[in-house]
Amino acid sequence: MNKNEYIPFLSEIVEVIKHTEIEYTFRMAYDGEVKPGQFFEVSFPKYGEAPISVSGIENGCVDLTIRRVGKVTNEVFEKYVGDKLFLRGPYGNGFDVDDYKGKEIVVVAGGTGVSPVRGVVDYFAKNASSRKDMSFIAGFKSKEDILFEKDFEFWRESMNVVLTLDAGEETKEHKIGLVTKYIPQLKLKEVKEAVAIVVGPPAMMHFSVLALLELGLQEDNIWISQERKMCCGIGKCGHCKIGNQYVCLDGPVFRYTQGKHLVD
Template sequence: MMENAYIPFPSQVLDVIKHTDIEYTFRLEFTGDVKPGQFFEVSIPKFGEAPISVSGIGDHYVDLTIRRVGVVTNEVFEKYVGDYLLLRGPYGNGFDVNLYNDGETVVVAGGTGVSPVRGVIDALSQSDDPQNKYAIVGFRSPEHMLFKDDLKAWDKKMNLILTVDSAKEGYQGNVGLVTKYIPDLPIQDVNTAKAVVVGPPAMMRFSVMGLLEKGFKEENIWVSQERKMCCGLGKCGHCRIGEKYVCIDGPVFNYTESKGLID
């Protein structure tokens, strides 16, 4: 008998970490192969399901950082330690962290786009040469910051530029869009330097433009089209862009492919 790919499996909530009033990380029991940038379908009977990117990978668990924005996620927020959620996945291709360990690498991420690259940044911060690894991470405001403990750890190990779009008077950190900091990156060799860009569509578009203007090669830039994820299996058609199905061919694409994906 063929296995039904649509049937989810139960996963126990091991921990719940609050970031903001509407963004929590749910640590869920899971054993298996998974990469940063992949995603799971999280479902609750009678309420539906939602695709959520992997924001952390550990021994026998995955982290899924969820924003409370609709019927399914509202119900997910009623689940706490010891409860169960239903999962399908992991789906998609994810980021191959080994691609970015050697040489200069820049990760540019904004808002919830930090979730799928959290594992990438963490790996780079622990690489053999973290001093030639850069992360530009932006949030709407200080109140919207995610993964604050990680941000502190990354700042100590690698070159982290943390910025916010706007802040109240008296804020001591960087204020400005992530694109503001791309021109001044002290990259030694733009011909071999690699970049990963994830975030809202406009932020990704202008960040890639900034990297290309700085001299980065198209083939050395990777992006995630995670906002197009849907059923996970490429069957519903909602993730289709041209001839590509984001749930299957992505959500991670090399920019040489992604630039031709006109939605």
């Protein structure tokens, strides 16, 4: 008997971490294989479901960082520790840390795009000996919009972290300006072999990749995520189809050599 792929499972909320007034991380009980960049469908009967990227992987848990923007996520924010959410997944193609081991790494992310790359950044912060130099450039609108602030303190101990804000006053921790302003300032030792991950709004990804290519990175060594296109997770609804690719199935993580052709 074939399993119905649309049927979710119940997962307990182990911890809730508040980042901003509208963005919380829900640490969910989950035992199984999962990669950074993959996603789960979070659902409620009568309300619908929403695709949420994996923002962290712990023993027996996954983190789902959720922004309160609609009827499904509004309902999620009514659930707290000890309650349960319906999940199905994980879905999609994620980031494989083996692709980046032994190399110089650059990660560029904007806003909620920090969520799907957090697992990669955290892995190489804890396993610094498995890679060469690493830089993480992350941009947010304002200080009030910063996600994972405590994590940034930890990441700074083992890599070059540039945390940018669109506006405000520059401090030791925060620089002012778009992430693309700081990409040309990177000092890469082996640029032809360096690898990069770029996740964020489409315009930010476009110009960030151009800046990385200008530095000398190779197209095949750059990964992007089309996470904004995720929908049903199993390629049935067709909302994520671009050309002959289904973002839910073939992505949301793509090498740039493939992802650059996914023009919607």
